[in-house]
Amino acid sequence: MNYHWNWWIFFEPSLDGTNTYLTTLFWGLGWTAATAIVAFAIALVLGSIVGVARTAPIGWMQRAGTIFVEIFRNIPLLVQMFLWYFVLPEILPRDAGMWLKQLPNAQFYTAAVCLGFYHAARMAEVVRAGLLSLSRGQKMAGQALGLTLPQTYRYVLLPVAYRIVVPAITSEFLSCTKNTSVGIAIGLVELTGTARAMQENTFQVFEAFAAATVLYLALNMVIVFAMRAVEKSAVIPGLGNRVAGRGR
Template sequence: MAYQWNWGVLTSPVSTGEPTTYLGWLASGFLVTIELSLAAWIIALVVGSFFGILRTLPGAFARAVGTVYVAIFRNIPLIVQFFIWYLVIPEMLPPALGNGFKQLPPNIQFFSSAVVCLGLFTGARVCEQVRSGIMSLPVGQRAAGLALGFTLPQTYRYILMPNAYRVIVPPMTSEFLNVFKNSAVASTIGLLELSAQARQLVDYTAQAYESFIAVTIAYFIINAVVMFFMRWVERKTRLPGYIGGK
């Protein structure tokens, strides 16, 4: 039997009685994906930068802490980490905190667990990018900063990190894009992000092609915007003498 295309289903009222359309479901999932991914990226950038710096410090203990963080979060599958943060971690918290989390509305539980999980998972990847960026800089930069009387934290803050961030903009673009794509895994714990809304649309309408073509276009728009923004950042932050610099 030939497939019956029906793009009009997207603008049809949902059969659950909600005051919205199926396209409204997709739009809601689109916004959740954006919010989840941006919040997770902020966590990833902060945490990844911190541990990336630890992995380049002279002290063996600091480097070991960074290595353990990366080993844990990179070697456990993302889907497993989602279930750990949603189901296991609340049980390990003090009773007051754990019970407080369980009493939150389900959507807040799903979203907060997904943000923390995706942020820390991506942070391990950002950590390696930051470490690589710092290690790619000439050794003389650190020595020059210390010779000028800067403390080690000041050397990182004013010399190493500004240069390292400029060097790693291209690979960080890939990690930024991965956050949006990996956000689809959050549907496994119940979060109605973009891909979950698409599956829900298929369940109610049986119009699979229209649903997932619409979702594909939505992800393409997200990726195009991110690529455009990161290319602009790359042009504005290029360092003379480095790859891509003028």
């Protein structure tokens, strides 16, 4: 292999003329992190709603939840990204479509919403699994005390279900972060995008992607440690690793 290594390339100015390649990589990392956080927030909220709907004793809610999950879970993420970015503005009423096309940072919003919906479908399954792992008696106990069904979910079922599925939520957060790289397909200048731009302009492919690899790893390690703290604070005294309502 006849490859000319040049680690100093990071400190050379990039094509934009003002920033070094290193700076552009960090900007990319910033967009990656921002996309991941917004997308994950959407996934957590929307996924919880859909997950609850799928366990609710109300027919139309269950059906709506199931349809949502099956649609967003079973279409490839890349295709969904194209649908949101290229197809949606065309099928909306003309004004709304125009507004979308002219939106500043449209790639960012599109990627965040698209990833948010995709991971919401998966998060819904996680939340549902957590809820189903609780004994039927917990729901009865809440209702027997006079709590309404929404109150029973809010104060009795969800707090325990979330604690049970924290590890699964962590792994969803990690895949959500990694999946931000699909944003490159619609022109989001996230970490993979900046690494690729650097490679195309300098031909230093190893350095560029070595940097991207390290930065992705670092970002996910931060998430792992943050979630570990969440996991620790979610432990229920006296329950240890045992799951509520199991073993009956």
